[in-house]
Amino acid sequence: MRNDPPGDADHRLAARLAALRADRGWSLDDLAARSAVSRSTLSRLERAELSPTAAQLGRLCAAYGRTMSRLLAEVEAEPPGLLRAAEQPVWQDPEAGFSRRSVSPPHPGLRAELVEGTLLPGATVRYDGPPVPGLEQHLWVLAGTLRLTLDDGPQHLAPGDCLRFRLHGASEFHCPGPEPVRYLVAVVLP
Structure with missing residues (x-):
């Protein structure tokens, strides 16, 4: 938040x-x-x-x-049209070594949003399934390396790599290190 x-x-x-x-x-x-x-x-x-x-x-x-x-x-106040970097909601799970920044100005009627994720070296975040089946995501690695495991197995992503996928099952984000991984995800509702 x-x-x-x-x-x-x-x-x-x-x-x-x-x-x-x-x-x-x-x-x-x-x-x-x-x-x-x-x-x-x-x-x-x-x-x-x-x-x-x-x-x-x-x-x-x-x-x-x-x-x-x-x-x-x-849970935010009235959604703005412009969301300055200092105002972007950040949610953290310090125990998991994960932080999530909502980059896009929130609006319930829009179907796409940008989210920045950061995982510390060695950190893993697992999701049992998508919040919405068939959710389309475009994941772009900005810095560090990421191992993303989806239904079809692991993908190893380096800086600049972009992976587009539809989320139907479980997913796992892992930062093998040695530095944190920072990535941007475009989330598009089906």
Whole structure:
């Protein structure tokens, strides 16, 4: 999220997660079954006692049929047309060594967005499945190296390489090092 005072972004995200579950009439047990996130963790996430990991947020987005960027944009204030670098929301999973910057100005009616990802050397982020089946992505490596594993196996990407794919199954992003990998992803809804 943005560099808000500690807790502000977490509280907005927690409230949005609780509202999404309530809108569907799901119990915590229902959501736990759909997302493979434990009931107790879901409860703590919705009360902002805990910040979600990248993997947990990915599973919740899949359960709700949203991209991560869309969910994070929903907790931001009125969407601007211009988003200066200093205002771009940054979400971090320090334990996983992952940070995600929403580069595009958020807008719920648009089908494409740009996201910058950074993984520290040795870091791995796994997603059980796409938030939206058939999600098109164009991944461009800006610095470092990335091993991206999709249904058809691993792809090793170096600076300047760009891979276009449709996401249908699990995915894994790994930075083999020795330096962090920084990449840009264009996410396009089907």
